[in-house]
Amino acid sequence: MIGGLIVLESWRGKKGGELLGPSVRTSIQHKIEDAKMSRKGIRVLILAGALALLCSFSAFAAPADWGKINWQQFKGTTINALNLDMPVANAYKEYYAEFEKLTGIKLNMELLNETDRRKKALIDFSSHMGEYDVQSIGFSNREEWAVPGYLEQLEPLLNDPKLTDKAWYDFADYPKDVIASGYAKSGGLVFIPYTAEYFLLWYRKDIFKQLSLPVPKTFVELRDTAKKLTDARKAGKIKEYAWTERQLPGPGEAGWSLFCTANRFDFNFIDFDKKITYVNTPKGIEVLRYYTSMVLDYGPPGSANWGWPMMAESFKQEKVAMITGGNASYTYLEDPKESKVVGRVGYAPTPFAPGGKDPLWVWGWGLNKDSKNKGAGWLFIQWATSKSLMNRMAPKYGCPARQSVYSTPAYVKAMPSQEFIDAQLSMMTKGVNPYPQVIHERYSEGAEIVSKEMSNVLAGIKTVEQAAADADKQLIAKGYTPAAD
Numbered sequence: 001m002i003g004g005l006i007v008l009e010s011w012r013g014k015k016g017g018e019l020l021g022p023s024v025r026t027s028i029q030h031k032i033e034d035a036k037m038s039r040k041g042i043r044v045l046i047l048a049g050a051l052a053l054l055c056s057f058s059a060f061a062a063p064a065d066w067g068k069i070n071w072q073q074f075k076g077t078t079i080n081a082l083n084l085d086m087p088v089a090n091a092y093k094e095y096y097a098e099f100e101k102l103t104g105i106k107l108n109m110e111l112l113n114e115t116d117r118r119k120k121a122l123i124d125f126s127s128h129m130g131e132y133d134v135q136s137i138g139f140s141n142r143e144e145w146a147v148p149g150y151l152e153q154l155e156p157l158l159n160d161p162k163l164t165d166k167a168w169y170d171f172a173d174y175p176k177d178v179i180a181s182g183y184a185k186s187g188g189l190v191f192i193p194y195t196a197e198y199f200l201l202w203y204r205k206d207i208f209k210q211l212s213l214p215v216p217k218t219f220v221e222l223r224d225t226a227k228k229l230t231d232a233r234k235a236g237k238i239k240e241y242a243w244t245e246r247q248l249p250g251p252g253e254a255g256w257s258l259f260c261t262a263n264r265f266d267f268n269f270i271d272f273d274k275k276i277t278y279v280n281t282p283k284g285i286e287v288l289r290y291y292t293s294m295v296l297d298y299g300p301p302g303s304a305n306w307g308w309p310m311m312a313e314s315f316k317q318e319k320v321a322m323i324t325g326g327n328a329s330y331t332y333l334e335d336p337k338e339s340k341v342v343g344r345v346g347y348a349p350t351p352f353a354p355g356g357k358d359p360l361w362v363w364g365w366g367l368n369k370d371s372k373n374k375g376a377g378w379l380f381i382q383w384a385t386s387k388s389l390m391n392r393m394a395p396k397y398g399c400p401a402r403q404s405v406y407s408t409p410a411y412v413k414a415m416p417s418q419e420f421i422d423a424q425l426s427m428m429t430k431g432v433n434p435y436p437q438v439i440h441e442r443y444s445e446g447a448e449i450v451s452k453e454m455s456n457v458l459a460g461i462k463t464v465e466q467a468a469a470d471a472d473k474q475l476i477a478k479g480y481t482p483a484a485d
Helices: 002-010 022-035 039-061 087-103 114-127 139-146 176-182 205-210 219-234 254-264 282-298 308-316 327-333 374-384 387-396 409-414 418-430 443-458 464-477
Strands: 078-084 106-112 134-138 199-204 241-243 320-326 345-349 363-367
Touching: 078 087, 078 114, 078 374, 087 106, 087 374, 087 387, 106 114, 114 139, 134 139, 134 374, 139 176, 139 363, 176 418, 199 205, 199 327, 199 418, 205 345, 219 241, 219 282, 219 320, 241 282, 254 282, 254 443, 282 443, 282 464, 308 320, 308 327, 320 327, 327 345, 327 418, 345 418, 363 374, 374 387, 387 409, 409 418, 443 464
Parallel strands: 078 106, 078 134, 241 320
Antiparallel strands: 134 363, 199 320, 199 345
């Protein structure tokens, strides 16, 4: 009997209340007293304890917040998954044991750097070995993996009532432009997003309040605000420069920011699908002139070769009053050990021209077409993208793809401000482009050319018109067609 009491005592919950309810404990205590150490009493006690333990196991196997499917239907299966070693991937780590308990599925998760991740993914896909059942897919890999047919179509799994409780999963919780990113150009759903990333306008709230400046919403207002900030600096009212942008040439530096700025102007420098260049057109020249003149007129001196690290550092160290930065980078600004602007950063949607949107970037979970464990793999994807998990995990990384998470108390408490949350919601519901040219496989070669010519303007080597014409010539030499007049 002592052993039975020890077992029962060990099953009392240590967090969030006791595992055995008061009525169960009281009943057992009465049985101890009534049995008076008889053999019959011992048998009653053991039976009562066993029933309590069974009830506890049953409650864990099908908790209410995980829908009505049988999560244990693939118990004993092992699945292998691959992800990029990044902050959000590490945020998942503490929950993997919960997935294994919920499903009885053994999960092997491998985290690699980007070069190795892509290499191993491609080898596995092209060999049709199916080593990785599930993969985290970057937006730019979607067509690369979908066109050859490497990814499983997810709609049949989503619509199978044995595998998915659709009412619980709430697929409609994804904003239309965010979930659109999971559909291949062929039309099929090939991954489910778990991040939604884009630019926000970062600005110094204290400076804007001091100078009574409204937050700019258009490119005209952005230039006007930059001028007022510059005038205030020259008058000795503030020390910060007004604006800066990525100026270092290359697809991942100025090329990315320049092409994203063009998207906000409702313009693409290049149509990569049709291989048409629009750089040397009136609109192309307008965008190129705006981008370079904002840097030349309102940026810090000596910043002509700044990439993202120096640009972001300039804002963090009180050298610049406004920049555009990724929503996922908020922790960089709000770290009191590294940042001088903690608590003084304002976040707003990026300025747009009419019709403009910001390129969306997402990470999503996809299923290998050659997986031998598709049912188990889908349970992982469903679990990893569910509201039940995102509500707990999102406060750790800030940019979840599901809209409802942004109003949960834990998320609101963890974010730097309600303004930050509102800016993200505004962008993800009406300010992002789910099909941007910047994720095209030819993007790098085009952005390399255009960004180098842009840097020639910043260096004073060429006029905007000369740079646009020269970029067009280089693109034409690579097989691109100039836009018709």
